Amino acid sequence: MPFSLLKYGLKNDYPFEQDADLPVPSELKSSYDVVIIGAGGHGVATAYYLAKYHGITNVAVLEKGYLGGGNTARNTAVIRSNYLTSEGVRFYSESVKLFKELSNEFDFNIMYTERGQLTLAHTDATVRAFRQRAEVNKHFGGRTELIGPQEIRELVPTLNMNPAHMPVLAGLWHMDGATARHDAVAWGYAKGATQRGVELHQLTEVTDIIVEKGRVTGVKTNRGTIQCGCAIQAVAGHSSLMAAKAGFRMPITTYPLQAMVTQPVKPFLDPLVSSSALHCYVQQTSRGEIVFGGGSDPYPLYNTRSTLELKESLLAHAIEMFPFMANLRLMRQWAGITDMTSDYSPIMGLSPVENYYLDAGWGTWGFKATPICGKTMAELVASGGKVPALIAPFAMDRFDVFRQVNEMGATAASH
Template structure:
C-alpha cells in the first residue's frame, strides 16, 4: 500500500486537483473588497455571488485562507444563548450548518453531538433554567437535566467534584461540531467558482477616504478602488478599523486550547463546567479537545502558556479523573475581539460604504454561515436585515446592549 500511494503521488497522470485558484493579479477596482479570508470573509463572498449575483469581489488576507481564528477554535456550534436576538441569530446559523455540506458539496465533518453545561450552584441553576426557557420559547431544543440524567448521558463524569458538586445541567441536543478549516475551504472554493477572487498574502496597509466614503484600499501589492468595503478580521478588528478612522469598542485577548493523545471513544456530548471554567469534547480521531476562558490581559499574540495548560488540565481532571495519564499533543491560541456586551458588531459604520463584521470574541465559528448570509444581504441591498439590526455599532451609543456575558461556562 505505501508504495502504491507513492507511485500514485509521483505520477504525472494523476496530478492533484487545485480547487482553490492561485492568487491572481489585482484588478484596478472591485465592486466589493472583503478584508479577511477567514470563515466570515469567504462565506460573505459566497453568498454575495450565489444569492445576489455580485461576483466582482476580492477577498484579501495578509496570511492565508482560514489561517487566523478559523484555524484556532474548538469547532463548537450551538444556539443556547441568553437574549432573544442572539438565540434567533445562532439558531439560523445552526440550520444553515445542517445542510451546508450538501450545499457546498464538501465534506465538513459535521457531527451533531449535543452539549451539556453543568451547574455547581443554585444561582447558576436558575440562570440555566432561564436559558432553557428562552431557547424553548424560540423553538430551540433545551432542557434541564438532573444528576441521574447527567450520569446516564455521560457515565464517566465525576458528579461529586470536591467543593463543586454538580447539581444539574443545561442539555442542548442540537449542538454540533464541524471541521473548521473545511468550512473555510468549502466556502472559498464555491465562491471562486462563481468569479470571486481570493488574494492571499495581500495585506491591507491603509485606506483612501474622500468625504464619507472609502475610495481606495491600499495593500502591499498596490492600491485598488472599491465600491464597498467589508472588514472581517476577528482579533485585528480594532486595528483595521482604526486605519479607516473608526474607533470600535473592542479589546483583544488571547484564547487558548489544547488536545490530548487519542483514546477509545467515550464522550459523545460536549461537556462544559461553570465552576471549572473548562469544556471538553472528543474529536472524531479520539483526541480530547480542552478549552477554557480567555486570558485576563490584552495581547495581539497567539502564543501558548504553561499556566493555562496547567489550569485546563487540572479542571479536566476534576471532571474526568481517569484521564490523568494522557499526554498533551499540542496547544494553541487565537486572539479574540471582545465587545463590552459579548455580542458582535455587524452592519453599518460611520463611513457610508464601509461595513463591519467584528466583535465576535469567542463566538465566531458557530456564526459563520449566518454572518455571511446576512452581511451579504446588507452589502447587496445597502440595508441591514432585521435579524442583525440589534447588533449594529450604534447600540453602544443608544445603550441598547445585547448582553451575552455568562452565555456559557467558558469562552466558546
C-alpha cells in the same frame, strides 16, 4: 459491505473532481465592486453568498496570511445556539440550521456531527439561570432543556459528579450542540465563491483604508492600491486595528484564547461537556483526541502564543471533571485572539464610514456564526446598506444609546 467498499475504492474510474483546488492566484485588478478584508470563515462565506445568491462576483477577498489561517484555524469548532438573549438565540439558531445543510450546499463534506452540549450547574443560582435559558431557546425553536443528575450520569458515565467539591446539581442539555471541521467550512465557502468568479488573494495585507468625504473609496495593500465600491472588514482579533485605519474607534478589546488537545484514545465522550464554574470545557474529536478549552487570558494582547500557566490551570480543572485524564499525554497547544465587546455580542452592519461594513466583536463564538454571518452580510451589501433585521440589534451605535445585547455568561467556559 467491506468488500463492496474496497472494490469501489480500487476502481480505475473512481470519480475524482479535477477542479478540487482553488484557482491559481491572479494579479490584483485596479478596482472591485466589493473588497472583503479577511479570508477567514466569515470573509469567504460573505463572498460565497454574494456570488451565489445575489450575483455579485466582482469581489476580492484579501488575506494577509492564508485562507482560514487566523481564528478559523484556531478554535475548537463548537456549534450551538443556547444563548441568553432573544436576539442572540434567534441569530445563532439560524446559523445552526444553515450548518446542517452546508455539506449538501457545497457538495463537500464538512463533517458536521450533532452531539449535544451539556453545561453543568453547581449552584442554585446557575440552575435558575439555566431554566431561563432553556425556555428562551425553546421559544425560538431550539432543543434545550434542564436535566438532573441521573440524566447527566446516563449521558456521561465517566463524569465526576463532585468536581472540586462542587456537586453537579443539574445541567443545561442542548441537543443542537454540534461540531464541524473548521478548515472544511472555510474551503467549502472559498471553493464555491471562487468557482463563481470571486478572487481570493492570500499574502495580501491591507495597510490602509482610503476614505474620501466620509466614504470608503479603496484600500492600500502590500501589492498595490485597489479602488472599491464598498468594503467589509472581517478580521476578528485585529478588528479595532483595522477600524483605526478607516479613522474610527471600536469598543473592542483583544484577548488571547488558548486551547489544547491530547493524544487520541478510544471513544468515550460523545456530548460536549462544560462547566463555567471551573472555566473549562471538554470534548472528544472524531479522531479520539480530547480537546480542552477555557476562558480568555485576563489581559489584552495581540499574540497567539501559548502559556504554561493556562495549561496547568485548565488541565487541573479538566482532571477534576474526568480524573482518569491525568494519565493522558498532551499532544499540542494553540491560541487565537478574540475581539471582545463589553456585552459579549458582535458588532455587525454599518460603520461611521459610508459603505464600510463591520463584521467584528465575535469574541469566542465566531466560528459557530459563520454561515448566518456570511448570509446576512451579503444581504447588507446587496441591498446597498439596508441592515437585515436579524443583525440590527448588533449595530455599533447600541453602545451610544445603551441598548446592549448582554450575552455575558453564555460562554461554555465563562470569561
